[in-house]
Amino acid sequence: MTAFPDARDLLARLNLPADDGLGEPSPHRFRDGGAWRIEIPSVEGPRVLEAVLEEARRLDCPVHRVSQGSGVQLLTDAEIREMARIGRDAGVEVSLFLGPRAGFEPGAMHLAPNGGVVRPRLRGMSAVRAALDDALRAYAGGIRSVLVADDGMLVLAQQLRAAGLWPPDLHIKVSVMMGAANPIAVRHWADTGIATYNVPTDLSLEQLATIRRITTVPLDIYVEAPDDVGGFVRYAELAGFVQYAAPVYLKFGLRNAPNIYPSGLQWEAQAIQMGRERVHRARVGYEALCRAGLGERMSPLPVRTDDLAIPRPPA
Secondary structure, eight states: OOOOOOHHHHHHHTTOOSSOOOOSOOOOOOTTSOSEEEEEOOOOSHHHHHHHHHHHHHHTOOOOEEEOSSOGGGSOHHHHHHHHHHHHHHTOEEEEEOSOOGGGSSOSGGGSTTOGGGTTSOOHHHHHHHHHHHHHHHHHTTOOEEEEOOHHHHHHHHHHHHTTOSOTTOEEEEOGGGOOOSHHHHHHHHTTTOSEEEOOTTOOHHHHHHHHHHOOSOEEEEEEOOGGGTOOBOGGGHHHHHHHHOSEEEEEOOSSOOOOOSOSGGGHHHHHHHHHHHHHHHHHHHHHHHHTTOGGGBOOSSOOSTTSOOOOOOO
């Protein structure tokens, strides 16, 4: 048998770390020089977006990006244009979810004990085509950021981009449901041209710092995670996230809150209240970072660099 070096040596030959550790603070930044930004997730439609931004003004809380989880497929063209207009006027990125995910469709594997991994995936080419239609419809309405949770869709976007067939200013934000949990996997998807990667909610600070050592892609990190992705409350680690994983989008979900996907008028009142509370949680995090002396490392608002995909609604 051929003798190979041990695993540590093989990793070293590829310039990969063999263990997790903090190492040095991250030198990487967003294009505007900021180390961190704030994202409010689960902003399900124009009325919720209005409420989130109103609460942000009331609490003097910076918000750089909002994201939606029910999907483009459940928004009318008029609602997409309205969200784009509201986001543009506020200088906030609006990211909308793509695709008829398996968890919304007839099927059984996503309900099985080990089947949750398929829940956000696109099953078959009809679903891939529908997700691509979602992306193009959102873009036509002025949205410049889409949320993807399927590896096939990421590969397709990469191929379309290489062929000059993907809108050049349409950003891809990778969902937490993709689940890449080590530096090699995150770097692989970063190399496809994504804008940001949402890491799993339970990675330690050492694991996050090790990811940062081999890729510069901005990471989306849940400071407070919804119950269905762990329910973790990690405000005490905020300073570490900024120091060792920058550039980061700090996401403020809610523990002890219902999963409202797919949302609509039946959930709108509660979605608005939860959106306001997410902004309150973000204000808590913002104050904590200011007390830690890290407030000045935030991307200043308004962001004027093109790595924040502010909508451009049609005239």
